[in-house]
Amino acid sequence: MASVSLTVNGEAVSAEVEDRTLLVQLLRDHLRLTGTHVGCDTSQCGACVVHMDGRSVKSCTVLAAQASGADVTTIEGIADGDTLHPMQQAFMDNHGLQCGFCTPGMVMSAIDLLKRHPGADEATIRRELEGNLCRCTGYHNIVKAIRQVATAG
Amino acid sequence: MTMFRPENLDDALALRAEREVLPLAGGTDVFPARAVDEAWGRPAALPLLDLSGLFELRGIAETDDGYRVGTLATWSDVIRAELPAGFDGLKQAAREVGGHQIQNRGTLVGNLCNASPAADGLPMLLLLEAEIELASRRRRRRLLLDEFVTGNRRTTLAPDELAVALHIPRPPGDVPSRFLKLGSRHYLVISIAAVAGLVALDGAGAIATARIAVGACSPVACRLTALEAALVGRHIDGGLVPLVAETVPPALSPIDDARGSADYRREAACVLVRRLLMESHSGRVAA
Numbered sequence: 393m394a395s396v397s398l399t400v401n402g403e404a405v406s407a408e409v410e411d412r413t414l415l416v417q418l419l420r421d422h423l424r425l426t427g428t429h430v431g432c433d434t435s436q437c438g439a440c441v442v443h444m445d446g447r448s449v450k451s452c453t454v455l456a457a458q459a460s461g462a463d464v465t466t467i468e469g470i471a472d473g474d475t476l477h478p479m480q481q482a483f484m485d486n487h488g489l490q491c492g493f494c495t496p497g498m499v500m501s502a503i504d505l506l507k508r509h510p511g512a513d514e515a516t517i518r519r520e521l522e523g524n525l526c527r528c529t530g531y532h533n534i535v536k537a538i539r540q541v542a543t544a545g
Numbered sequence: 546m547t548m549f550r551p552e553n554l555d556d557a558l559a560l561r562a563e564r565e566v567l568p569l570a571g572g573t574d575v576f577p578a579r580a581v582d583e584a585w586g587r588p589a590a591l592p593l594l595d596l597s598g599l600f601e602l603r604g605i606a607e608t609d610d611g612y613r614v615g616t617l618a619t620w621s622d623v624i625r626a627e628l629p630a631g632f633d634g635l636k637q638a639a640r641e642v643g644g645h646q647i648q649n650r651g652t653l654v655g656n657l658c659n660a661s662p663a664a665d666g667l668p669m670l671l672l673l674e675a676e677i678e679l680a681s682r683r684r685r686r687r688l689l690l691d692e693f694v695t696g697n698r699r700t701t702l703a704p705d706e707l708a709v710a711l712h713i714p715r716p717p718g719d720v721p722s723r724f725l726k727l728g729s730r731h732y733l734v735i736s737i738a739a740v741a742g743l744v745a746l747d748g749a750g751a752i753a754t755a756r757i758a759v760g761a762c763s764p765v766a767c768r769l770t771a772l773e774a775a776l777v778g779r780h781i782d783g784g785l786v787p788l789v790a791e792t793v794p795p796a797l798s799p800i801d802d803a804r805g806s807a808d809y810r811r812e813a814a815c816v817l818v819r820r821l822l823m824e825s826h827s828g829r830v831a832a
Contacts (some may be wrong), residue, residue, distance in 0.1 A: 411548035433577075433584070434581065435573055435577050447649050448645060448646050448649065449650055450650070452576060453571070453646070454650065455595065457595065458572075501645070501646070520645060522643075522645070522732035523733065525733075
C-alpha cells in the first residue's frame with residue numbers, strides 16, 4: 393500500500409491506496425470525482441485529462457503515488473460556485489458536445505491550450521487537440537467553443 | 546503489483562541490484578502495456594521502480610562539451626529548452642511523438658529504453674552522436690546509442706543498471722537539423738517511417754556535412770552511412786535522386802505489418818530522404 397497526500401481542487405486530500413492505483417482511479421473511486429472519465433485505458437483518448445501542477449496530463453498515465461505532493465485540478469474544480477468556467481459556458485453555448493463522454497477531458501485540455509496559446513487560431517486549436525478524441529466526431533463545435541473563449545480575450 | 550519509490554539514486558541502485566524490477570519514468574509506454582495485459586488476463590508483470598522522485602535525474606543542462614539530458618527530462622522539457630539549431634529536429638520529433646499530455650509525461654530516455662523500432666527519439670539522437678550514461682553499484686559507463694539499443698525491444702542495459710542521462714555533444718556549426726515522420730494520419734500516430742537529418746552546405750551549395758538516420762524501417766533505427774559518405778562534396782542540385790534510390794533501400798530491413806508493407810516503407814524512406822535534402826537546399830545555408 394502507498395500513502396498519498398495531494399491537493400485536489402484546492403483541498404488537501406490523503407489516502408491509502410494499493411501501489412498500482414492510477415491517479416484517475418484515486419480521483420474516481422476514492423474521491424468520487426467521477427467527472428474525469430476513462431475511455432481507452434491506454435493513454436490515447438484524453439477523456440481522463442486533468443491538470444497536475446498546472447500542466448495537462450492523462451491521469452491514466454500517472455500512478456496515484458506519483459501525484460503525491462502535486463496540485464491537481466479536475467473538471468469539478470474549475471467552476472466558480474454556480475458560475476461555469478468560461479470554457480464550460482462556451483461548450484454549452486456552441487453545443488460543443490454530443491454524447492458528452494470526451495467533454496471533461498476536452499475542456500481541461502482546452503483550458504491548458506489557451507494558457508499556452510492565448511488567442512489561438514483554428515489550426516492551432518485543432519493541432520493542440522491531438523491527444524483528445526471525440527467518439528461522436530463532434531470536433532466542429534468543440535473547436536468553435538474554444539475559439540469563442542480565445543477571441544473573448 | 547508492488548512498487549518502489551526511492552528518493553535518491555543510491556537507494557534506487559540498491560533496489561535494482563536486489564531484485565527484478567521494471568524502471569518507470571513517465572509511464573507513457575509502461576501503463577498502456579499494463580492495461581492491455583490486464584485486459585487479457587495476463588499475469589501481473591514485474592514490480593515497478595518509480596524513478597520520478599529522483600530529482601538528480603531531472604532537467605537539461607549545458608556542459609563543457611555539449612548537453613546533459615537527465616533520465617526524467619520530458620519531451621516538453623526538450624521543446625522548452627534553449628538549444629542550438631542542431632537540435633531543431635529533436636524538437637520536431639518531440640512535438641510529433643504524441644499529444645501535449647504525452648509530451649508532458651514521456652521521457653527521451655524512456656523512449657530509448659523501451660526500444661521500439663518506431664521510437665521517434667532515436668534517429669535524431671543517433672545523428673547527434675549521443676551517449677547514454679548507465680549506472681549500477683558496480684560501475685558507471687557511457688555507451689553510444691548503437692551499442693545500447695541492439696534490437697526490437699532489446700537493449701544492453703544490465704539487470705542491475707539504470708539509465709541516468711544522455712550526453713549529447715554540441716552539434717556542428719549552426720546548422721538546423723530536421724525530423725520528418727510519416728504516419729497514416731498527421732497526429733497521434735506511430736511512425737511508418739521517420740527520417741532525421743543534419744545537412745550542411747558550403748557557400749557554393751556543395752554538401753559539407755551529411756548525417757541522416759532512418760527510423761521504423763529496421764529493428765533499430767540506423768544511420769545511412771553509405772549515403773552520408775556519398776553525399777559529401779556533391780552539389781545539392783546535382784541529381785541526387787538516383788543516389789538516394791541506390792543507397793537507401795539496401796541499408797534498411799523493414800517488415801510488413803498493419804501500418805505498411807516492407808516495400809512501402811522502403812519507398813517512403815526514399816521519399817522522406819529526398820524531401821529532407823530538398824529542405825536543406827531551401828533552408829538556411831551554412832557559412
